[in-house]
Amino acid sequence: MPTPDRPLRADAARNRASLLAAAEAEFAERGLAASVADIARRAGIGKGTVFRHFPTKEDLLAAVVLDRVDGLTALARRLATVADAGAALLEFLDAAASRQQQLDLSFLRDAGDLNDRLTESRGRLFEEITVLVERAQAAGALRADITATDVILLMCAPSHVVSFVPDAPPQLWRRYLGIIFDGLRPYGASPLPQPAPDAAPDPRLDQVGILPH
């Protein structure tokens, strides 16, 4: 990479696109256990080409995840302008869980620190969620002791819960999102036994760790 951003050659761009698609599918099916060779085969390219585009399997994973995270950020930003703040938060959680359903990110816990750009993206997502949370609280739709960190952590739960049942109906996660969201409502909430983990958005965002170790 002589100049930081030279336009990609046509075939290279094509390959990169199908590589990302294949990687997404393969990671979704097999998690971290997906092998680079399988991804390459699925994309119809050689294994060496994979490593030309991404020097490491982890970098490839990071690229896939980055797409997901940025997508969620964009959605959150859009939802921040919806009138009903409570409904906006619920819709965000719904979308987040739905996408996790397609690509369960929880295996990321076991992957190192991945990319730096990914850390930034996560930070942006965090900020947008903070907006949603504060608006929902101001509207009285969300209990006051919940932080953006709580939301970012809990949004992974429904798909994970469902992942234990073998032939789950495709929308089963909605059941558990419903239960959890009921737990987030101010009505009938009981005091929480533990403080939220490091909620402040500025100082140590990395604390949140969508993907840390």
Add this chain to the structure above:
Amino acid sequence: MPTPDRPLRADAARNRASLLAAAEAEFAERGLAASVADIARRAGIGKGTVFRHFPTKEDLLAAVVLDRVDGLTALARRLATVADAGAALLEFLDAAASRQQQLDLSFLRDAGDLNDRLTESRGRLFEEITVLVERAQAAGALRADITATDVILLMCAPSHVVSFVPDAPPQLWRRYLGIIFDGLRPYGASPLPQPAPDAAPDPRLDQVGILPH
């Protein structure tokens, strides 16, 4: 194994015990990625000895998990006689989450069908949880549309949620158990969008799958 159950030789019994302890610790730290060689080293025995006791890595894992599951079953049975049925259920969930915290079982999703004995154990646990659930509902402490399957699925959630935060305080999981349990209360519950997955205890218990694929 000529006779089905001959008493173990003294050294063999000792080794088996330290092997199980080492396996539990190692699986807790590294999940399915724990290697048999590491477990053997930690137990202070040779690798061959491990395979003498358990013909397969999966069998070893199954033995460790069986202990856990049976422990939970015993606890549930004890709690079934407590006067306050709502508190009993909460205490069960508390204990379950706490133990998951020490040994996150969610990696089991990616392990095959494991042992048959484990399937039986899971069935017994399921039955005991059903008792707790029905008592809690009769006492008005648990919303009526919750099944034992829901409980068994949700009891894994708090520890999983917490596993994403790097240096989590040891009791942080209680925060998320609190939120989820609030969502299970009848007070202020909103209708759930999806039916529970195959709750009936008799016909196809395997549906629940603490560990299936």
Add this chain to the structure above:
DNA sequence: GCCTAACCTGACCGCACGGTCCGTTTGATT
């Protein structure tokens, strides 16, 4: 149409894993 840098490929390497095997050691029994 030619030239070159960018790109692609698949054989190859080193490594770590699960599992096997057989020579050695050890606990029980007499």
Add this chain to the structure above:
DNA sequence: AATCAAACGGACCGTGCGGTCAGGTTAGGC
């Protein structure tokens, strides 16, 4: 103390992985 089946241990094997590289291929400016 002698005996022997039971248990041990670690060198060994095959496999599949992430990652490298030398040599062939191609896009695209001229």
